[in-house]
Amino acid sequence: MFAKQLTVFIENRTGRLSEVLGVLKDHNINILSLSLADTTEFGLLRLIVNNAAQGKEALTENGFSSLLSDVSIIQIPHKSGSLRELLKVIDENGVNIEYMYGLSIESDSAYVVLKASDVEKVDKILTENGVRTISCEELANL
């Protein structure tokens, strides 16, 4: 099961990030997790929100270019070594992980947002291994 990630390209100028966040706030988009990668010239803001499609629409209306992409949001037990276990399975199947970041929505387990070179293959691997992933619908109800 995939979830949608909202990616925004941000030129590295003072106040740019806060403009983006302002637009999302004005449209009642709730941010569940984010990752910000940056150089001195630009930043890439990746967001998991309660409604990614609506978020994209709001950003477009306000002149920000954004992108929706499929990612896997994977539940892992809150214990040492569990992320490694997960990655081992993915690695064994020869899929590259492009990036990954954490997501915290409940206290008894952890979640990671994972973007792989082959999203569908990862999804299949996860399903076969009985790993729980979160859908857009679930995100919308959080």
Next chain:
Amino acid sequence: MIWSKEETLPREQIEALQLERLVETVNRVYAKVPAYAKKMDEAGVKPQDIKCLADLAKLPFVTKQDMRDNYPFGLFAVEKDKLVRIHASSGTTGKPTVVGYTQGDLETWTECVSRIACMGGASATDVAQICFGYGMFTGALGLHYGLENIGAAIVPSSTGNSQKQIMYMQDFETSLLVATPSYALRLAEVAQEMGVDPAKDLKVKIALVGSELLTDAMREEMHKVWGRDILITSNYGMSELMGPGVSGECLEHCGMHINEDYFIPEIIDPKTGEVLPIGEQGELVITCIKKEGLPLIRYRTKDITRLFYEPCKCGRTFCRMENLSGRSDDMLKIRGVNVFPSQIEEVILSVEELGPHYEIILEREGYLDKLTVKVELAQITDSFSLLEKITKEVKDKLKIILGLDAKVMLESPNTLQRFEGKAKRVKDLRSK
């Protein structure tokens, strides 16, 4: 189609006609334009010294400064009441340069542009939308009269209101577009935003572009959005000489044919003023030999090009000038290196992930020039490594081509300024 029989005259006949008209022009200008007669006297040359085409080199140059010094009508060779039209340049620095036309000049102009339109594939069946700004600028009216003369239906839509421009193209079935290359790209972008695919949903099959350089890379960008089968030709002119119609590209795409029965071209070394041998690159100098109102002799265009006299496959015998590599005015000196903005443009357009819009910023940090190039992503990506790869690719290519380190700034799609007329992509913030 070849519009006039003059375009295929044998070389000897072209040269005989040129000499006859040159001698007539020099005599007339000497008698009627005191400012130029004075220049000739100072150079020690009299009209009777012009006996062959090579004698042209004895005559003094006319520059844009001469036009300013004689503002507004000092270089005109007719009384003001003989004029039927006056145009002027934008004059961003100081006084504008003023040009005037007699009835005969307008006919010449129409003839020259008719030829150029035919070279680019235009015919009487075309619906020609002219997206050049109408007004004091000569571009729009020049193309207007020439295209009307060959029987095309003119849509004088001018610039601006791009959505309406697309609507006209759909509803009037526009088949020919006149615009700057950058505005043609902008129009395609607006069409796409409206859900219209310029290549499939519009009937534009000919683009006559001018007033800006058309590099091969820019032509390719235009093909990407306007379709593979659109005929794109560039044409050249400047208001001082007449407006558009001095030269134009034929469908062989091997340079622009100069209307040699009206204009004599020379290539000079811009530093020394010496005439360079055929085939060498230098500044284009043009002498008008059939103009009545403002017959400029040896006008320095500041445009850098070269001339070819080999026969063209299209059948025309008029010589060709290479598509411009830049204007000596546009040349930037960055840390001692001569750079044409078109070189930077070639680099940007060669990177697949980037759009065709860009901005060049020059600043001074301490004693050092700093070059910043702003480029626009064609589309957003969620891959950071791709963004780094793009930045590095632009930097590396600029380093190879210019030998300069540049700062490359990526911008979101659709954020850099779009232009309707001549694109102004260079911001030189160094104090001169």
